[in-house]
Amino acid sequence: MAEVVLLDFWPSPFGMRTRVALAEKGIKYEYKEEDLRNKSPLLLQMNPVHKKIPVLIHNGKPVCESVIQVQYIDEVWHDKSPLLPSDPYQRATARFWADFVDKKIYDLGRKIWTTKGEEQETAKKDFIESLKLLEAELGDKPFFGGDTLGYVDVVFVPFYSWFYAYEKCGNFSIEAECPKLIAWAKRCMEKESVSKSLPDQEKIYDFVLQLKKVFGIE
CATH class of the missing domain: 3.40.30.10 (Glutaredoxin)
Incomplete structure (x- = not known):
């Protein structure tokens, strides 16, 4: 092995x-x-x-x-491209936001493509609210940790590959609601470590459509 x-x-x-x-x-x-x-x-x-x-x-x-x-x-592998900050408070803050992503983004995103009607509208509203909190934390920084890709970016950016599926299934625009967040995601995608690790958004959407068929969600 x-x-x-x-x-x-x-x-x-x-x-x-x-x-x-x-x-x-x-x-x-x-x-x-x-x-x-x-x-x-x-x-x-x-x-x-x-x-x-x-x-x-x-x-x-x-x-x-x-x-x-x-x-x-x-x-x-601490000698190259550190992801977590060295300062204990900044490290705690990064872990807080990574935990926030874990507790909110996947479940709310999943609700967008597995529900419809009022339940879906609520999921979309909660999803956008969560994204806006993350956008506020990002502020005017290039990345969540500052000038370089860091821990929160690595934890959060994979969901960008699912955004198109959420938008198509929920009939809404994430960029219209959170333009700074989409600009951040595109900045992350300029890095080869990100772009080569994330699948194409349309491929994810096709996968979601297959799942909807399997689960009998129309």
Whole structure:
């Protein structure tokens, strides 16, 4: 087995975080695509608690949960492209916003494409409110951590690949509501570590349409 292995599933925004962090650090790794309907023995062995991707395997030892993986990558390969700030307060603030992304963005985004009518309208409203809070935290900085791509950017930017699907399913424009946030996402996409780690937005939308059929959501 290679020194660094990533068990992942291509549309997963959580797996994308780990891909971006590894790319930002210039770490070579073996990518193993998982079939989530038929999970590999390796995945079940390496993540017996949650049985979920992504799983980062380093020297045969598993690290589970994407935000923990990003922190681990930053600590192990600390000599290049630091992601978390060195100041304890700034580090705590970055972790707070990463936690906010974790608690809000995925679930609200999912509600946009799995619901309709009043429930969907509420999800869209809550989603935009959450994005506006993140936009306010970004302010006029190029990235959340300042002048360089950092921890919050790595945790949040994968959802940009899902924005088009949310917009199409919810019939709304994120850019109209949060122009600074979209400008930030495009700035992130100028970095090869991000653009090569995130799938095409239309490919994600096609995947969401397939899921809607599977779940019987019209």
